[in-house]
Amino acid sequence: MPTLTIDDQQVTVDQGTTILDAAKKLGISIPHFCYHPRLTKVDACRMCLVEVKDAPKLVTSCSNAVRDNMVVFTGTPKVEEARKSILEFILINHPLDCPICDKAGECKLQDYYFRHSRQPSRFKDYKVKKHKVVDLGATMVLDSERCVVCSRCVRFCKEVAGEENLGIFNRGDHSEIGTYPGKKIEHNYQGNLADICPVGALTAKDFRFKCRSWLLCKVDTICPGCSNGCNAVVHFTLRSFDGIKGQRVFRLTPRENNDVNKIWLCDVGRWGYSFIDSIDRLTTPALKKGEDFVKSDWDTVLRETASGLKTVVERYGPSAIGVIPSPHLTNEDLYALKCLFSCVLKVTNIDFKLPGLDKGEGDKLLLKADRHPNTRGAELLGLSGTGLSAEAMMEKVKTGEIKALYLVGSDPVKYIGEKAEEALSRAELLIFQGTNFNASCKLAHVILPGATFVEKEGTFTNYQGRLQRINKALEPLGEAQADWEIFTRLGKRLGSYPSYKYAEEVFKDMAREVAPFTGLSYQKIGPQGIKLTLPEGKS
């Protein structure tokens, strides 16, 4: 393993490590545009030039491997002069439209200019005119004048997404990114192009002109779009006037996790966040009066729900209750649900497995056919197979054997169709607890508004059995509450139930009771998640 000196600090790295990566190990960041750790190298932007002792010229640190006893300097006047010069070259034809550029605030060119240049422009001639507002497909817009021709996007499409519709056209300072004639970008990973574009050349239609990047708060989360559990960051604003009225969450971006999603996020997951602030969010508890729902308050609906369930159990026994939770819920939500129904009310008819839950269209990279983030968690908590299946419950509701049906974020009408619709409309008591209005909710007698994944703490277990945390970014919309919280409040009204105040308390109990979680804590899970030790045949 070669040992080298970078800026007077010694470091030992693996054979073949680049100077840039070796410097990173020492906490020295070398500016770069074209280099991306997950893409092939092209050595094109020349921003990462550094001085190597005894080398005749500055060398590109992104592509040159270290040698034993190499002496590297990353901040000498010669290096700084080169950076200044490269930045000046890029800026001569770059429009100074930062005030209206979506990338401003998180733009590499802007950052590097302020860190390494800050010189006024010496350019007195006309800038090269290039195409602006180029539609590259369903989701991305290109501004060629802002482009620094780093080719990250071209390499991403080819190397990661496996689609060669993007290329660089023309030569010299007329070089421009574009799609081949008659082609558009079509893959499911387009959003990453906006992430990896070091400048504002590629912007997502979904985010364009909606909010300044510096007004956005960021919290680590897990994409709830499928069972892959991609690590993500949710970008949101706490003040309604910062962006679009009524919109709090503006985007989801990927967070690096080599074991799960590398550094990418698919479009299905990335742009699936809109339900959080959508118009069909359930924001107040409600009761059905005649054909309509009437706004109510928590006390009333919890009382109604509790007494309804109690009555059914007393009159018909626990087998007259059916519970269908959704694998969208966190482990904490599901564990709290299990405590309430299984332990307190002795209900056995609990099944999250609506037919067709895992029948989406997946791909080879990240997207899984099962579009639920916590199917594995629901399985590990035993929320299926203890009593009737969800489908059988529908039959029993229809025959009147099941009197009360409790839906938690689930939508039997969507998955089963007419049969479910008929059954649900015949239920004596249909309780819907969830985040958004849906076809099943429409038939409910009681509505309990739940919190979305960005409005609560919790954990998901992905398809590999990796336990990962989600964090609370925002307060639940309106009067909505985390599902585990709702169960805690209901539990108190129905019997002996722990008074959970935090999701972490629910987790602690779960870790004590449920085998694969034994010995774990939020701290142990950490930001990158932890692989559960699963019983044999389940890994």
Add this chain to the structure above:
Amino acid sequence: MPKPILSKNFGKKNAHSLGVYIQDGGYEAMKKALTEMKPEQIIQEVDKSGLKGRGGAGFPVGKKWSFIPKEAPKPKYLVINADEGEPGTYKDRPIMECDPHAVVEGAIITCFAVGIHWAGIYVRGEYVKSIERLEGAINEAYAKGYLGKNILGMGFDLDMVVHRGAGAYICGEETGLLESFEGKKGQPRMKPPFPAIVGLFQGPTVINNVESIAAIPHIVKNGGEWFNGLGAPGIGGGVKLFPVSGHVKKPGIYELPMGTPLREIIYKHAGGIRGDKKLKAVIPGGASAPVLKPEEIDVPMEYANLAKIGSMMGSGAVIVMDEDTDLVKTLRVLMCFYAHESCGKCTPCREGTGWMAKIIKRIEKGEGESADLDTIVSIANGIRGRTLCPLGDAAVGPALSFVTKFRQEFEDYIKVGAG
């Protein structure tokens, strides 16, 4: 004057045909190489010949061949660079048009020496006649059994093809050429890996200029020492073709010993300045070579000597400018050329060449400002040594040398306005 070697067939009737070529002793060297010599011996002779790459970089040919690994998981290739695009250079074209079999024969010997079974020649797209003549020569060689399977019954196979370029200066840069050869956009590759290890279609690849390859049969036939001895005393390195253009009485291609003084080329061989005017400037090695002033032309035309005075041998193309030449216009033409031909892959060349062209165009129009010349110098310094391939440095050569050596002329333009 010794007998010409490389240019002996220039202007000779039907010299491009196999019959005439063989009558004149053609393919004797190939026979000698394949039947009497071991590959290592051939490489030794080429080493001894002092032959340096005639494309511009001047890398010793024998050394280049020796970098090719003996055993490689991928096929090895010979690629002949015939993308002659350096402004002022027109020496490869007559070789291909009048002496195509010398290229084929040189290729066969090279491939035998390095253990290659597939050779391609990448020809500048505009060189239609060269392409026709090369294809003709290759077909004749196949028919005669000099190409194809089991050449001369020695168990050596070689296929050879002509690949036509589409008109890009950057495709003369060896890795840009390889990309283009593979059917991709012609842009230089990151180095390392060098083509000798990872070249055409990822295989180890020898890339040689047409003039280098055409010299190989002569070296094999007469020996490396003989060729080396043809160079100027104390300099060696054989003979070289010098295409002379510009304001001379007899522009043309001159085959002369390596190390012939530039003054002798201009005043003796090319007949001196047209109209007996005064010499103002000379570009000694194609557009990319820094310009020389009249007092600098006693330099021997040879790699190290030219480098010593801050210029370069390049392709050996001598461009002569008399006292009436407008150097602002000349530099504008050159700068527009580089801006047009920059491939756009790396930042300094992509942006810097365009910027220099814009400034010089503005100065030419009479709208220059006093700071412009310093800006050009600083742009050039910003490009120099920082680009992915030599094109950036090639643009810097004329820019820096014109503006520093003839600064007054540029300042006059800025002060007084256009001519």
